[in-house]
Amino acid sequence: MNFRSECRKIKRTGFLPAFIAGGFLAGAVPVLNMLFRSANYIKPDVNPVEVLFMANWQTMALLNILLVLEGACILYHTEYTDNAMQRMRTLPFNESGLFINKFLLVLMMCTILVAIEAAAIGFCCEHWFGGTVIHGAAGYMHICIEILESLGYSLLLVLPAALLSLFIASICKNMWVSLGIGVLCIFTATMLPADNFVLSLFPFAMPFQILAGTAPDTVYNFITACIAEIIIILLAEMLFLKARRSFE
Amino acid sequence: MNIIETSNLTKSYAGFFAVTELCLHIPKGKVYGFLGPNGAGKSTVMKMLLGLTRPTKGSFVIDGKRYPESRIEILKEIGSFIEAPSFYGNLTGKENLEIVQSILGLPASAVDEAMELTGITQYKDRPARKYSLGMKQRLGLASALLGRPPVLILDEPTNGLDPVGIHEIRTLVRSLPQKFDCTVLVSSHLLSEIELMADNIGILNHGHLLFEGTLNELRQMAALRGYPYDNLEDTFLAIINDDNMQRSGIK
Numbered sequence: 251m252n253f254r255s256e257c258r259k260i261k262r263t264g265f266l267p268a269f270i271a272g273g274f275l276a277g278a279v280p281v282l283n284m285l286f287r288s289a290n291y292i293k294p295d296v297n298p299v300e301v302l303f304m305a306n307w308q309t310m311a312l313l314n315i316l317l318v319l320e321g322a323c324i325l326y327h328t329e330y331t332d333n334a335m336q337r338m339r340t341l342p343f344n345e346s347g348l349f350i351n352k353f354l355l356v357l358m359m360c361t362i363l364v365a366i367e368a369a370a371i372g373f374c375c376e377h378w379f380g381g382t383v384i385h386g387a388a389g390y391m392h393i394c395i396e397i398l399e400s401l402g403y404s405l406l407l408v409l410p411a412a413l414l415s416l417f418i419a420s421i422c423k424n425m426w427v428s429l430g431i432g433v434l435c436i437f438t439a440t441m442l443p444a445d446n447f448v449l450s451l452f453p454f455a456m457p458f459q460i461l462a463g464t465a466p467d468t469v470y471n472f473i474t475a476c477i478a479e480i481i482i483i484l485l486a487e488m489l490f491l492k493a494r495r496s497f498e
Numbered sequence: 499m500n501i502i503e504t505s506n507l508t509k510s511y512a513g514f515f516a517v518t519e520l521c522l523h524i525p526k527g528k529v530y531g532f533l534g535p536n537g538a539g540k541s542t543v544m545k546m547l548l549g550l551t552r553p554t555k556g557s558f559v560i561d562g563k564r565y566p567e568s569r570i571e572i573l574k575e576i577g578s579f580i581e582a583p584s585f586y587g588n589l590t591g592k593e594n595l596e597i598v599q600s601i602l603g604l605p606a607s608a609v610d611e612a613m614e615l616t617g618i619t620q621y622k623d624r625p626a627r628k629y630s631l632g633m634k635q636r637l638g639l640a641s642a643l644l645g646r647p648p649v650l651i652l653d654e655p656t657n658g659l660d661p662v663g664i665h666e667i668r669t670l671v672r673s674l675p676q677k678f679d680c681t682v683l684v685s686s687h688l689l690s691e692i693e694l695m696a697d698n699i700g701i702l703n704h705g706h707l708l709f710e711g712t713l714n715e716l717r718q719m720a721a722l723r724g725y726p727y728d729n730l731e732d733t734f735l736a737i738i739n740d741d742n743m744q745r746s747g748i749k
């Protein structure tokens with residue numbers, strides 16, 4: 251199963267435009283927030299990245315998760331609506347390859363999404379904090395690195411949600427069912443208390459985490475848990491495919 | 499030489515047997531007609547051959563490769579079309595075929611050839627969702643024919659086609675063994691249709707194989723057992739009827 255054919259399958263599904271539009275929407279969040287309420291945030295001696303994340307990330311992360319869920323649903327919807335999956339399953343390749351390639355596609359989209367968001371945060375730093383809070387080339391360099399680190403962390407933490415969405419979408423032949431389950435999970439995630447480490451490990455809750463201002467130990471724990479979740483969900487999908495083949 | 503052989507292939511669903519101890523022998527380079535009334539288990543057998551459903555019991559060998567050990571190897575040799583056409587509705591006919599072509603690692607010319615054979619070239623740039631039933635059916639066939647597989651499994655390929663289309667597809671199926679040097683397993687409820695396409699036939703009823711052999715052998719068997727044999731449709735109906743009577747007698 252090749253990655254290129256997965257990319258071809260998304261033609262005319264609205265998958266690509268959804269991610270691009272979503273990226274710009276998420277990017278608009280910090281910009282608009284600063285446009286109208288910059289007085290609340292601009293103070294001397296603050297860390298601009300931390301301030302921007304604290305003020306906007308909850309909304310941006312929510313958008314990211316919704317997009318990832320929708321993307322996953324679209325990807326499997328094309329397989330199931332006109333029964334294309336049956337033809338795919340009679341071709342000589344392992345079904346797990348299909349899942350992995352769909353995951354790679356979502357990963358690629360998330361990277362684009364996060365890059366747009368990084369640009370927006372960078373723009374806010376430069377426009378509202380430049381000269382007053384950030385000084386000189388070294389200061390800008392430092393901010394750039396911080397933004398990249400923060401969004402790299404965010405990208406990693408959104409992956410378990412992406413995988414879980416794909417897992418749900420691959421199980422349910424009806425897109426509305428998987429979308430419904432996913433929305434319920436996201437809703438639950440937003441209700442979980444953010445200060446409880448174990449509860450915030452729920453895949454749909456993890457993307458709300460922020461790197462800036464978090465203790466290195468906690469960051470380390472989240473990264474470890476995130477990688478563990480990725481492995482577990484991948485294994486669960488393989489098991490599911492095996493089981494489905496033997497029960498059908 | 500038999501290219502497909504099944505041994506005691508059985509499929510049961512929650513206590514009822516859809517296919518019972520089936521032993522098929524499909525000779526290489528022939529068109530094998532698989533005949534049976536609705537619910538006889540034709541599609542179930544074909545799905546088992548493709549690994550879409552797992553046999554409850556029994557096994558089969560295709561071109562010397564045994565299921566389930568060599569599932570992927572077996573799939574490399576089969577072009578298939580099962581029940582309803584399956585395709586990506588958002589893609590055009592051509593794009594649909596290109597997906598399969600790239601997965602199978604075939605040259606781009608294979609797509610044009612398959613479209614030409616099934617007569618969908620003029621609709622190739624229309625989204626498959628907007629195809630008529632007959633066009634979808636042809637797209638499914640084109641997809642099965644891609645890359646000239648040595649074995650073709652076609653489940654009611656003329657379903658939903660107009661009389662001209664039926665004739666065209668029949669002629670195509672009939673010519674495939676010579677053209678592509680392949681073996682075709684084709685199912686239908688109509689003996690009159692199978693008669694025009696197949697060299698060998700297998701008759702299935704309630705999951706049991708009632709007859710297997712050439713058309714001439716079927717005529718001989720019918721004559722021997724006192725079934726009508728001048729019209730094969732009548733022969734078929736009589737065989738099925740008799741079997742149904744016996745079955746209700748057993749119960």
Ligand SMILES: Nc1ncnc2c1ncn2[C@@H]1O[C@H](COP(=O)(O)OP(=O)(O)OP(=O)(O)O)[C@@H](O)[C@H]1O
Binds near residue numbers: 534542
């Ligand atoms: N997933 C399933 N669960 C339970 N029963 C099933 C399932 N699939 C098929 N069956 C049953 O198995 C039997 C054989 O079905 P099959 O589809 O193989 O028939 P068929 O010969 O292809 O009929 P038709 O000519 O109508 O296509 C039917 O009684 C059907 O109800």
Ligand SMILES: [Mg+2]
Binds near residue numbers: 540541581653
């Ligand atoms: Mg059928």
